[in-house]
Amino acid sequence: GEDERLAAFDALIAADQRIEPTDWMPPAYRKALVRQMSQHAHSEIIGMQPEGNWITRAPSLKRKAILMAKVQDEAGHGLYLYSAAETLGTTRDEMLDALHSGKAKYSSIFNYLAPSWADMGSIGWLVDGAAIANQVPLCRASYGPYGRAMVRICKEESFHQRQGFEILLALMNGTDEQRAMAQESVNRWYAPALMMFGPPDGESPNSRQSMAWKIKRFSNDELRQRFVDMIVPQAEILGVTFPDPDLRWNEERGHHDFGELDWDEFHAVLRGNGQANALRLAKRNAAHAEGAWVREAARAYAERTATSERI
Ligand code: 3HC
Numbered sequence: 001g002e003d004e005r006l007a008a009f010d011a012l013i014a015a016d017q018r019i020e021p022t023d024w025m026p027p028a029y030r031k032a033l034v035r036q037m038s039q040h041a042h043s044e045i046i047g048m049q050p051e052g053n054w055i056t057r058a059p060s061l062k063r064k065a066i067l068m069a070k071v072q073d074e075a076g077h078g079l080y081l082y083s084a085a086e087t088l089g090t091t092r093d094e095m096l097d098a099l100h101s102g103k104a105k106y107s108s109i110f111n112y113l114a115p116s117w118a119d120m121g122s123i124g125w126l127v128d129g130a131a132i133a134n135q136v137p138l139c140r141a142s143y144g145p146y147g148r149a150m151v152r153i154c155k156e157e158s159f160h161q162r163q164g165f166e167i168l169l170a171l172m173n174g175t176d177e178q179r180a181m182a183q184e185s186v187n188r189w190y191a192p193a194l195m196m197f198g199p200p201d202g203e204s205p206n207s208r209q210s211m212a213w214k215i216k217r218f219s220n221d222e223l224r225q226r227f228v229d230m231i232v233p234q235a236e237i238l239g240v241t242f243p244d245p246d247l248r249w250n251e252e253r254g255h256h257d258f259g260e261l262d263w264d265e266f267h268a269v270l271r272g273n274g275q276a277n278a279l280r281l282a283k284r285n286a287a288h289a290e291g292a293w294v295r296e297a298a299r300a301y302a303e304r305t306a307t308s309e310r311i
Helices: 002-014 027-046 048-052 061-086 092-100 118-138 144-172 176-195 207-212 220-238 263-273 277-290 292-310
Strands: 248-250 255-257
Touching: 027 048, 027 061, 027 092, 027 207, 027 277, 048 061, 048 118, 048 277, 061 092, 061 118, 061 144, 092 277, 118 144, 118 176, 118 220, 144 176, 144 220, 176 220, 176 263, 220 255, 263 277, 277 292
Parallel strands: none
Antiparallel strands: 248 255
């Protein structure tokens, strides 16, 4: 009965075992995974836009090639995660409808504009750096397809993070104007990148249950702190500063203290009032419409080959 199945599920979680698509799982566990995995996939797909806008304006062929590869990787991560989410019974159309209608969330960070070339560096270094800090623990998520998808994605993210750091390093070793451009960009991306980890633990309605199910392995604040401790020495190597007067090493804690984040801004962005929410959704809907003929052709081809096999 239901009690035995729930006991078996709880035993797998307690033993740090993977839950696979064919295993019984509580409906709420399934729902939590569809929510997080689809929103993760949406983040990857929308995340293609800020960088996609710079491919035609990259300062060299080398930078253009790297940026193209990165945007293609993000698309692949999105499709990977949509496929992993489909193992839970949701469909691609359902997930895309939720995104296109503005119902589904995607990472707040992509609702910030990227007006300067140096933003390609800050996004790689800070945004992909934060994504890595968040995604490495997700490799151990209790749901098999999600954890395994993360292993592949984390490998590619480390290239994304390094190329971003290298863009900023090149600028910081350049002219005064280039150094100023790099610093101005870091000033804009520092706080929004810290907010990628989600609201403070006391205001995180999903965390307790998500951690009990071993989907989330560390709390939002734990990962945010880990990320701050990681980027401070990296900023020193770059020679950039962070726009945070409260940022300092705290010997007793063995971590860096940092300033309060603007959670009103965070919630405004989540409500759709960020710099680029409307722009990102309009672009996404236009791309989906433009791609309709490809989906139609693929469906027609699949039907034709299926019937020919039947004959
Ligand atoms: N942006 C948008 N929404 C956010 C958010 C953010 N940065 N942080 C939290 N939220 C939302 C949550 O989705 C939740 O809303 P919901 O219940 O309607 O889904 C609400 O705010 C409360 O937050 P919680 O802390 O309770 O929610 P979670 O337990 O889900 O924690 C999370 C939030 C840490 C983002 C978690 O969902 C997670 O780890 N998701 C997978 C990782 C992910 O999505 N990363 C995106 C990074 S960007 C990227 O991947 C592209 C990169 O490669 C360039």
